[in-house]
Amino acid sequence: MFNDRSPIYLQIADGIKNDILSGTLREDEQVMSTNQYAAFYRINPATAAKGFAQLVDEGVLYKRRGIGMFVSPAAPGKLRAERRERFFAEALEPVLDEAERVGISVDEITHYLGSRR
Incomplete structure (x- = not known):
């Protein structure tokens, strides 16, 4: 899944963006937690968290406290x-x-x- 051309956290963010554009992830749909993502792809949880944080900063994902991350309706x-x-x-x-x-x-x-x- 990951290549050496760009940092893994950017590749995570781009992959989630592509999933949103393709309709694999829909508005207000919950995404995997950073720990689930890290375990699934066998990467450092901090790396996954950095990719998710970027998406939150960009308004692509939003957090529901105690529940998880979701695709922003505007994404x-x-x-x-x-x-x-x-x-x-x-x-x-x-x-x-x-x-x-x-x-x-x-x-x-x-x-x-x-x-x-």
């Missing part, structure tokens, strides 16, 4: 908006810049995309 929309913004900035902008350099118009790109569906 799916917030995560989609962030991913859309990142898609345009990181994926589409470089494509449009290259298209401009080689003389491809936005109309040509739109026509090409329309013909692929």
Whole structure:
């Protein structure tokens, strides 16, 4: 599950975000506790707690005292908006810049995309 490209706590946070976006985790659904998560993935509980804390800070998860962590009702929309913004900035902008350099118009790109569906 985990790779060496980024810290494990960030990979935990990204995995939970992906589960929310895919619908595996739904609004107000309880997520595994940090101890359960740590035991399941055989990682340090402090590492799992750091990933969960980041998600709480970002408003993706919320705590119910004495009960556990839950998916924030606003999380799916917030995560989609962030991913859309990142898609345009990181994926589409470089494509449009290259298209401009080689003389491809936005109309040509739109026509090409329309013909692929």
